[in-house]
Amino acid sequence: MDTSSAAAPAVRVSVVDDVGLDGSYTWAGARAAGLSRRQVERDGRRLGHGLYLSCAAEPSLRELCRAWAQVLPTGAVFGGSTAAVLLGAPLAQPSRLTVVVPSGVVVPARPQLVRHERCMADEDVTEVDGVRVTSGAQTFLDLAASLPPAELVAVGDALYRRDRLDPDRLAERLARAGRVRGVVRARACAPLLCREAMSRPESLVRFWLVDSDLPDPEPQVAVVDRWDRVVVHGDLGYRDWKIALEYEGRQHAEPEQFRRDVDRYSLTALDGWLVLRFADHHLTGPRTVVERTRRALVSRGWRPPPN
Template sequence: MDALPPTFSLATARAAGLTRAQLRGGRYVRISHDLVVRLDDAIDSRERLRVLATALPHDAAWSHTTAAHLLGAPVDLPARPHVALTPRRVLPQRSDLVVHGRRLLPDDVVEVDGLRMTGGAQTFLDLAAVLPPAELVAVGDALLRRGHLSPETLLARLSRAERVRGVVRARTCAPLLSPAAMSRPESLVRFWLTDSHLPDPEVQVPVLDRWGTTVAHADLGYRRYRLLLEYEGRQHADSERFGADVDRYSLMAAEGNLVLRFAARHLNPRTVVGRTERALLSRGWRPGTDPRAR
């Protein structure tokens, strides 16, 4: 059995005398319907994709939510990996993969940690066909922030995407992207506000003291109305982080700002837009004024 290579087919396993019971044991893992790996160490998701790639054509590239996850976007790795292949008369299908036909140019593909995948712009375009606008903006923000996407590369890809499914949504959301958004919830809140009748919020708003020194930054806000918005994730529950947050909020309030704080339970457009509207009204904003003014 030790003479078997690290990766082998079921036919090779049977020829070597491995039984089904042995293959179901802890020493082996079935990566796909015809691909088995001998495990000396634990295998993680990226290593599984590397092994799967050995059974795919040379033009294969991980795509859609698989590529987005690998590039650091806030999406879960799907149970069935997505892969893009150059269209053929008969596109290979596998029960363990979601296969897409794509004519990819060299600029549409990148290699990260030994994995061949669609680049940021192509991934954004692919996901525009399946994600709602708010989630698409969150993905785009993360790709921008991590350097896998730029306004120039996205514009170039979308300019040659006539009649591609999802391109209208991609073109609508592209101008809304910001690399300054630090998390998916921040991106969602910003999109809901931008998509509403309220003024567009500013991202990473600096808070200045009376001497003009920056003492804090808010996730989002409206400097004109001295209104700041903060999202509280789980990391804020840490005792040390909690103390630092108290200092930040005190500094923000000391300079005359009203701070709205949102948590996961508030993460829906009705709550975010409704509370922000009431806060803006309390700070002097009135409907009918320039909705784009900060």
């Protein structure tokens, strides 16, 4: 069959720029701006009743939140895992947006939203790229009710690293938290947070070691040569026993990174350092990480303290 004259697929062209609308809009707003029913149906991806995202807009979490903010009541902010991702935490994008509203404010039930009611102080709210979200400290406290401790520490580390959280702000929020759900876990994990952790895997490994009976590892431990020059930094390590722990993510398979790794491991070995390398399949639980680190420490002379 000759298909040379077959019709090409229709290309959806955004019309919002021509009428001054943003990438998301309400049905009423689009009609008031002069768009016809057919134009709205062709351009907009329906998010909810009367709410649309233009085909020209990227359906990112930020854009989805900006869209929904148009139909939420005054005082509503995004919280929970939605806020955490926008603040830079290493969590998967949630399938539903978490919305926090002041006590007594009514939000119609929407299957796309998870609604929480709470009174918040001004310092419990911040803004990310034009989207109002719960602050880093409030978000950390909220997630403490659902995340296991290791993952909560990974979130806290990321918020520290991105200057969305610091010890003073967190201590102040936890001091006035009362007996809210998750506060015990939040207070237990707060002292373990570390700005130097560069990734979620590093945070998980560090938490498992700190939570064990082994010595606490040093983040970003400096490996020096015989002239006392820093040649590399290990993700984690034990300076006294010359043991470094490294997490090997996918980026280590890149040719340039692989070459740098070869040099790094050679330099550490030349000065007597033992390097333990871990990958994604070691992150299912603490057992392998803790036991291999224990064996390495014992091989270098460490002994557990007597009971």
